[in-house]
Amino acid sequence: MSNETRARNAIIECFQAHATLTVGDVEKWIAEHYPGRWKDIATALADLTIDGNETSGYKESDKCLIRVSRGTYRLATGL
Numbered sequence: 001m002s003n004e005t006r007a008r009n010a011i012i013e014c015f016q017a018h019a020t021l022t023v024g025d026v027e028k029w030i031a032e033h034y035p036g037r038w039k040d041i042a043t044a045l046a047d048l049t050i051d052g053n054e055t056s057g058y059k060e061s062d063k064c065l066i067r068v069s070r071g072t073y074r075l076a077t078g079l
Helices: 007-017 023-033 041-047
Strands: 020-022 065-069 072-075
Touching: 007 023, 007 041, 007 072, 020 023, 023 041, 023 072
Parallel strands: none
Antiparallel strands: 020 072, 065 072
């Protein structure tokens, strides 16, 4: 991915390699693959959750995660 990779794209890439992940798992993966790029991954995960955070800066069509349990997410099917 280019230097202009959005957090959403990096998060999708992470979930494509793993089925269900915790916030900590995603933070670790992002830090290893995109060091220093994004700080608040937990908020990005919540913002990308379908039927999740109503104050999200993401459009509904960009939301791509399903919350499995508190702090645990999976990629929605069809992505």
